[in-house]
Amino acid sequence: MRAIFAGLPWWVKWIAVPAIALIVFGGLIATVVGFVIGLLFKLLIFVALVGGLIYIVRKFMAGSSSRGDW
Template sequence: MREIFAGLPWWVKWIAVPAIALVVFGGLILSVLHFVVALLFKVLVFVALVGGLIYVVRRCRAGSSRSDW
Protein backbone atom coordinates (compact mmCIF):
# COMPACT_ATOMS: atom_id res chain seq x y z
CA MET A 1 0.00 0.00 0.00
CA ARG A 2 2.88 2.39 0.72
CA GLU A 3 4.27 1.80 -2.75
CA ILE A 4 1.01 3.04 -4.27
CA PHE A 5 1.08 6.34 -2.37
CA ALA A 6 4.86 6.79 -2.48
CA GLY A 7 5.02 8.73 -5.73
CA LEU A 8 1.92 10.85 -5.22
CA PRO A 9 1.90 14.48 -4.07
CA TRP A 10 1.03 15.26 -0.45
CA TRP A 11 -2.34 16.79 -1.30
CA VAL A 12 -3.53 13.55 -2.88
CA LYS A 13 -2.70 11.57 0.27
CA TRP A 14 -4.01 14.07 2.82
CA ILE A 15 -6.84 15.88 1.01
CA ALA A 16 -8.12 14.02 -2.05
CA VAL A 17 -8.25 10.47 -0.64
CA PRO A 18 -10.05 11.46 2.61
CA ALA A 19 -12.45 13.64 0.62
CA ILE A 20 -13.30 10.73 -1.68
CA ALA A 21 -13.76 8.47 1.36
CA LEU A 22 -16.18 10.99 2.90
CA VAL A 23 -18.17 11.18 -0.32
CA VAL A 24 -18.36 7.40 -0.68
CA PHE A 25 -18.86 6.47 2.97
CA GLY A 26 -20.44 9.71 4.21
CA GLY A 27 -23.94 8.28 4.48
CA LEU A 28 -22.69 5.27 6.40
CA ILE A 29 -20.64 7.43 8.75
CA LEU A 30 -23.60 9.73 9.39
CA SER A 31 -25.99 6.84 10.02
CA VAL A 32 -23.58 5.23 12.51
CA LEU A 33 -23.05 8.59 14.21
CA HIS A 34 -26.82 9.14 14.37
CA PHE A 35 -27.30 5.69 15.89
CA VAL A 36 -24.66 6.31 18.56
CA VAL A 37 -26.05 9.73 19.50
CA ALA A 38 -29.62 8.37 19.65
CA LEU A 39 -28.48 5.45 21.80
CA LEU A 40 -26.62 7.74 24.20
CA PHE A 41 -29.69 10.00 24.45
CA LYS A 42 -31.93 7.03 25.23
CA VAL A 43 -29.49 5.80 27.88
CA LEU A 44 -29.44 9.28 29.42
CA VAL A 45 -33.25 9.43 29.48
CA PHE A 46 -33.40 5.94 31.01
CA VAL A 47 -30.93 6.88 33.75
CA ALA A 48 -32.85 10.09 34.50
CA LEU A 49 -36.18 8.23 34.71
CA VAL A 50 -34.79 5.49 36.95
CA GLY A 51 -33.13 8.11 39.16
CA GLY A 52 -36.40 10.03 39.39
CA LEU A 53 -38.30 6.86 40.25
CA ILE A 54 -35.82 5.97 42.99
CA TYR A 55 -36.08 9.51 44.37
CA VAL A 56 -39.90 9.42 44.41
CA VAL A 57 -40.03 5.96 46.01
CA ARG A 58 -37.54 6.91 48.74
CA ARG A 59 -39.38 10.16 49.41
CA CYS A 60 -42.74 8.37 49.65
CA ARG A 61 -41.33 5.64 51.88
CA ALA A 62 -39.73 8.22 54.19
CA GLY A 63 -43.04 10.09 54.43
CA SER A 64 -45.10 6.94 55.01
CA SER A 65 -42.84 5.62 57.77
CA ARG A 66 -43.89 8.53 60.02
CA SER A 67 -47.59 7.84 59.63
CA ASP A 68 -49.33 4.60 60.53
CA TRP A 69 -51.20 2.97 57.68
Template sequence: MAARELFAGMPWWVKWVAVPLIALVVFGGVIASVIGFLFGLLFKVLVFVALVGGLIYLVRRFMSSSSSSRSDW
Protein backbone atom coordinates in the same frame (compact mmCIF):
# COMPACT_ATOMS: atom_id res chain seq x y z
CA MET B 1 0.99 -4.07 -3.20
CA ALA B 2 1.18 -2.11 0.03
CA ALA B 3 -0.40 1.30 0.48
CA ARG B 4 3.02 2.82 1.08
CA GLU B 5 4.21 1.64 -2.34
CA LEU B 6 0.97 2.78 -3.94
CA PHE B 7 1.31 6.37 -2.68
CA ALA B 8 5.10 6.56 -3.10
CA GLY B 9 5.14 8.73 -6.22
CA MET B 10 2.04 10.77 -5.43
CA PRO B 11 2.04 14.39 -4.23
CA TRP B 12 1.17 15.12 -0.60
CA TRP B 13 -2.28 16.52 -1.39
CA VAL B 14 -3.38 13.20 -2.88
CA LYS B 15 -2.69 11.38 0.39
CA TRP B 16 -3.95 14.04 2.77
CA VAL B 17 -6.73 15.80 0.84
CA ALA B 18 -8.06 13.82 -2.13
CA VAL B 19 -8.21 10.35 -0.57
CA PRO B 20 -10.00 11.48 2.64
CA LEU B 21 -12.48 13.51 0.55
CA ILE B 22 -13.21 10.49 -1.64
CA ALA B 23 -13.66 8.35 1.47
CA LEU B 24 -16.10 10.91 2.92
CA VAL B 25 -18.11 10.99 -0.30
CA VAL B 26 -18.25 7.20 -0.58
CA PHE B 27 -18.75 6.35 3.10
CA GLY B 28 -20.40 9.60 4.24
CA GLY B 29 -23.86 8.06 4.55
CA VAL B 30 -22.55 5.15 6.57
CA ILE B 31 -20.54 7.43 8.85
CA ALA B 32 -23.53 9.74 9.36
CA SER B 33 -25.87 6.85 10.16
CA VAL B 34 -23.41 5.35 12.66
CA ILE B 35 -22.95 8.72 14.38
CA GLY B 36 -26.71 9.28 14.40
CA PHE B 37 -27.26 5.83 15.89
CA LEU B 38 -24.66 6.45 18.61
CA PHE B 39 -26.17 9.83 19.54
CA GLY B 40 -29.65 8.30 19.59
CA LEU B 41 -28.43 5.49 21.81
CA LEU B 42 -26.69 7.95 24.15
CA PHE B 43 -29.87 10.03 24.38
CA LYS B 44 -31.96 6.95 25.21
CA VAL B 45 -29.46 5.86 27.87
CA LEU B 46 -29.57 9.33 29.46
CA VAL B 47 -33.39 9.36 29.43
CA PHE B 48 -33.39 5.88 31.00
CA VAL B 49 -30.97 6.95 33.73
CA ALA B 50 -33.02 10.09 34.46
CA LEU B 51 -36.28 8.11 34.67
CA VAL B 52 -34.80 5.44 36.94
CA GLY B 53 -33.23 8.13 39.14
CA GLY B 54 -36.57 9.94 39.36
CA LEU B 55 -38.35 6.71 40.23
CA ILE B 56 -35.85 5.92 42.98
CA TYR B 57 -36.20 9.46 44.34
CA LEU B 58 -40.00 9.24 44.40
CA VAL B 59 -40.03 5.79 46.03
CA ARG B 60 -37.57 6.88 48.74
CA ARG B 61 -39.52 10.05 49.39
CA PHE B 62 -42.82 8.15 49.56
CA MET B 63 -41.34 5.46 51.82
CA SER B 64 -39.85 8.03 54.20
CA SER B 65 -43.07 10.04 54.39
CA SER B 66 -45.24 6.93 54.88
CA SER B 67 -42.98 5.55 57.60
CA SER B 68 -43.06 8.84 59.53
CA SER B 69 -46.86 9.06 59.21
CA ARG B 70 -47.18 5.49 60.50
CA SER B 71 -45.27 6.39 63.63
CA ASP B 72 -47.73 9.24 64.27
CA TRP B 73 -50.57 6.74 64.61
Protein backbone atom coordinates in the same frame (compact mmCIF):
# COMPACT_ATOMS: atom_id res chain seq x y z
CA MET C 1 -0.18 0.33 0.88
CA ARG C 2 2.72 2.73 1.31
CA ALA C 3 4.10 1.71 -2.08
CA ILE C 4 0.89 2.88 -3.76
CA PHE C 5 1.11 6.38 -2.25
CA ALA C 6 4.91 6.65 -2.41
CA GLY C 7 5.22 8.75 -5.57
CA LEU C 8 2.10 10.89 -5.09
CA PRO C 9 2.02 14.46 -3.77
CA TRP C 10 1.08 15.09 -0.11
CA TRP C 11 -2.28 16.63 -0.97
CA VAL C 12 -3.44 13.41 -2.62
CA LYS C 13 -2.77 11.42 0.57
CA TRP C 14 -4.11 13.98 3.05
CA ILE C 15 -6.89 15.77 1.13
CA ALA C 16 -8.09 13.89 -1.95
CA VAL C 17 -8.27 10.36 -0.52
CA PRO C 18 -10.13 11.36 2.69
CA ALA C 19 -12.50 13.54 0.63
CA ILE C 20 -13.30 10.62 -1.69
CA ALA C 21 -13.80 8.36 1.35
CA LEU C 22 -16.25 10.88 2.85
CA ILE C 23 -18.16 11.11 -0.41
CA VAL C 24 -18.39 7.34 -0.81
CA PHE C 25 -18.98 6.39 2.85
CA GLY C 26 -20.58 9.64 4.06
CA GLY C 27 -24.08 8.21 4.31
CA LEU C 28 -22.87 5.18 6.23
CA ILE C 29 -20.82 7.33 8.60
CA ALA C 30 -23.77 9.66 9.20
CA THR C 31 -26.06 6.70 9.88
CA VAL C 32 -23.66 5.16 12.39
CA VAL C 33 -23.04 8.48 14.16
CA GLY C 34 -26.78 9.20 14.27
CA PHE C 35 -27.49 5.75 15.70
CA VAL C 36 -24.83 6.14 18.40
CA ILE C 37 -26.06 9.62 19.37
CA GLY C 38 -29.66 8.38 19.47
CA LEU C 39 -28.65 5.42 21.63
CA LEU C 40 -26.75 7.66 24.05
CA PHE C 41 -29.73 10.03 24.26
CA LYS C 42 -32.10 7.14 25.03
CA LEU C 43 -29.67 5.84 27.63
CA LEU C 44 -29.54 9.29 29.25
CA ILE C 45 -33.35 9.48 29.32
CA PHE C 46 -33.52 5.97 30.84
CA VAL C 47 -31.01 6.85 33.57
CA ALA C 48 -32.88 10.09 34.37
CA LEU C 49 -36.25 8.31 34.58
CA VAL C 50 -34.92 5.50 36.77
CA GLY C 51 -33.15 8.00 39.01
CA GLY C 52 -36.33 10.06 39.32
CA LEU C 53 -38.37 6.96 40.12
CA ILE C 54 -35.90 5.89 42.82
CA TYR C 55 -35.94 9.42 44.28
CA ILE C 56 -39.75 9.54 44.37
CA VAL C 57 -40.08 6.05 45.88
CA ARG C 58 -37.49 6.78 48.58
CA LYS C 59 -39.13 10.12 49.40
CA PHE C 60 -42.57 8.46 49.58
CA MET C 61 -41.30 5.58 51.71
CA ALA C 62 -39.54 7.96 54.12
CA GLY C 63 -42.66 10.11 54.36
CA SER C 64 -45.03 7.17 54.93
CA SER C 65 -42.85 5.58 57.61
CA SER C 66 -42.62 8.82 59.62
CA ARG C 67 -46.44 9.13 59.76
CA GLY C 68 -46.80 5.83 61.56
CA ASP C 69 -48.94 2.81 60.80
CA TRP C 70 -52.62 3.23 60.06
